[in-house]
Amino acid sequence: MIKRLVDIAGASLGLLLFSPLFLILAALVKLDSSGPVLFRQERIGRGFTPFLIYKFRTMAADRANEGLCITSRNDARITRVGRWLRATKLDELPQLLNVLIGDMSLVGPRPEVRRYVELFRSEYEQLLSIRPGMTDLASLKYHDEGDVLAQVEDPEAEYVTRILPDKIELGNLYLRRASLLFDLSLILKTVLRLVRPAKK
Numbered sequence: 001m002i003k004r005l006v007d008i009a010g011a012s013l014g015l016l017l018f019s020p021l022f023l024i025l026a027a028l029v030k031l032d033s034s035g036p037v038l039f040r041q042e043r044i045g046r047g048f049t050p051f052l053i054y055k056f057r058t059m060a061a062d063r064a065n066e067g068l069c070i071t072s073r074n075d076a077r078i079t080r081v082g083r084w085l086r087a088t089k090l091d092e093l094p095q096l097l098n099v100l101i102g103d104m105s106l107v108g109p110r111p112e113v114r115r116y117v118e119l120f121r122s123e124y125e126q127l128l129s130i131r132p133g134m135t136d137l138a139s140l141k142y143h144d145e146g147d148v149l150a151q152v153e154d155p156e157a158e159y160v161t162r163i164l165p166d167k168i169e170l171g172n173l174y175l176r177r178a179s180l181l182f183d184l185s186l187i188l189k190t191v192l193r194l195v196r197p198a199k200k
Contacts, residue, residue, distance in 0.1 A: 002180060003105065003180065003183070004102075004105075006106070006180065006183070007099050007100075007105050007106050007131075008099075008100065010099070010106050010187075011096045011097075011099035011100040011106070012100060014093075014096045015096050015097070015100065018093060018096075021090075021093070022093065022094075025056055025085070025090060025093070026056070028081045029056055029057055029079075029081055029082075029085075031081075032079050032080055032081035032082070033057075033060055033061065033079045033081075034061060035057060035060070035061025035062070036057060036061065037056065037057060038054050038055065038056065038057060038094055039054075039055045039056065039057040039058070039059070039091075040052045040053065040054060040055075041053055041055075041113070042113065042114060043111035043112060043113060043132070044111060044112060044113070044114055044117045044124070044128065045103055045104070045111055045128065045131065045132055046128055046129070046130060046131045046132070047128060047129075048117070048124070048128055050114065051098070051103040051104075051111075052103075053095060053098055053103075053104075053111060054094035054095055054097050054098055055091045055092060055094055055095065056085055056090065056091040056093070056094060057079075057082065057091075058078055058079060058081075058082025058083070058085050058086050058091050059071075059075075059077040059078055059079060059082055060077055060079060069113045069115055069116065069156075070149060070155055070156060070159050071086075071146060071149075072146050072147075072149035072150040072155050073086075073146040073147050073149070073150040074150045075146075086146060088194065089143075089194055092134060095134050096134075098134075099134065102131075103131070103132075104131055104132050104133060104134060105130070105131040105132070105133045105134075106133060106134055106135070106183065106187060107133045107134070107135055107136060107174075107183040107186050107187060108130055108131050108132050108133025108136060108174070109127045109128075109130075109132055109133065109136055109138070109167075109168075109170075109171035109174060109175075110132060110133065110135075110136055110138060110139055110167065110171075111132035112124075112164075116159075116160070116164055119160065119164075120164065120165070120168060123168050124168075126172065126175065127168065127171045127172065127175070129175075130175070130178075135186055135187065135190040136170065136171065136174050136186065137170040137171075137173060137174050137186070138166070138167040138170040138171065139190065140186070140189055140190065140193060141166075141170065142163065142167070143193055145163065148163070149163075
């Protein structure tokens with residue numbers, strides 16, 4: 001109950017504070033390429049219930065549903081503004097709406113597409129006992145996932161055989177350590193990561 005109250009308060013405050021930024025980003029997306037400002041995609045939430053996740057659109061509208069479910073840095077579908085939005089993680093801001101609605105939490109295992117959830121369905125039984133989140137341990141570890149996937153010959157194989165199992169393990173670690181204080185520490189680390197990107 002406390003976690004949900006924190007989610008509602010945090011999402012409401014975030015939407016209020018970032019509303020001017022939302023308008024600027026929406027204009028940039030619209031000016032850069034034709035199509036809707038927001039991208040919606042089905043993800044699997046708590047109790048294996050599907051929901052639509054919201055992001056600022058970062059791909060050409062007529063190509064977003066082509067190709068793989070994962071995206072590497074050099075994916076040809078990504079627009080110029082989209083590349084910047086992904087690098088700064090600003091494309092994720094509309095998920096505050098998902099948090100406010102109740103599909104997601106501020107902190108929790110990141111939601112996956114149905115295809116990957118079904119590949120690891122038994123492992124997701126426990127992870128999906130709670131709402132998926134905007135950030136978690138895996139988000140911090142794989143903040144440069146697009147760069148990692150761009151360096152391998154088969155991005156999907158790399159994701160399915162190495163990255164996703166590790167994300168699941170990190171999700172289980174979060175479940176074991178979950179608390180309000182731990183959530184606040186992950187939110188702080190996420191904010192610091194955004195404002196002070198790690199040097200490469």
